[in-house]
Amino acid sequence: MLLEVHNVSNTYKIYRGFGKKEGKPVLDRVTFDMSRGEILGILGESGCGKTTLGKCILGLIEYDGSIRIDNLRQGFLSKQRRELSRKVQAVFQDPGGSLNPARSIGWILEEPLKIHRLGSKQERIKKVDETLDLVGLESSYKTRAVQELSGGQRQRVSIACALMLEPKLIIADEAVSSLDVSLGAQILNLFQDLHQRIKMGLLFISHNLKAVYHLCGRIAVMYQGQIVEIGPAEAVYTAPAHPYTRLLLEPLAGLKPVTPWREGCRFAPQCPQKSQICITPPELSPVPSEPSHFARCWN
Ligand SMILES: Nc1ncnc2c1ncn2[C@@H]1O[C@H](COP(=O)(O)OP(=O)(O)OP(=O)(O)O)[C@@H](O)[C@H]1O
């Protein structure tokens, strides 16, 4: 297995002044696996915890439960952080937001190799050229600064940056969301192309239903910090087993504002199919006669 996420829960501490702290529970026992080279899509409305899950996997925040990447335990205090930072990398929404504006693209791309003391100067420059080529940019981009690039080019550089250490897993968090339709499609094609060429695992977090369907082999749907459905993309899109997924996939579905959960199924307050049994919280369970498709629903 490339990634094993087991019972991951997290609570943000919110400081209310005068030393008072409040806990805000976000993730609730999130459990799933990813095999090597797999593309898993994560869908779910704003605030359901997608980015938080990504941050846990990147080892950026604390969590309860366990996350293993390539058999190494990920965590805020993991002794294997250095090794893990080579195995998992991220691409975020804001193209170039994490790129140093004071340095050239070549310098920025070479930096992770220097930090990890990889290769001679010559080898590092060769790697920079190869990676630029991989993301569809000429090697002359090395001397350019971030400000001189378009949004699409910046996103290509961000992806190149994530690829420099040859990670086994890339977390793309809304990586095409701030780009216009045609640019988004180009970056999506780039992910697909890269995946075919280097077979990295990709955890693709997005609001874009089409993009997720287009790219991902499997899809997990989150609702209020829980996975409510997970399965092969085709099955989830053509035969969604959870009422929330059905509403999500319906164009212009009239989802009501999120009501905080109290007891039972978290989706029950807005579920068209709720019944008495929903007072008992459902577990993620297999969908009858559909292999590797699971949903958190009694119906
Ligand atoms: N650093 C933080 N401190 C406190 N609460 C936070 C923090 N980061 C996120 N949250 C809260 O945790 C919840 C989940 O946030 P998260 O960013 O993971 O959502 P998301 O699914 O990525 O949403 P979006 O689709 O809008 O990006 C939200 O209610 C958010 O307000």
Ligand SMILES: [Mg+2]
């Ligand atoms: Mg987010």
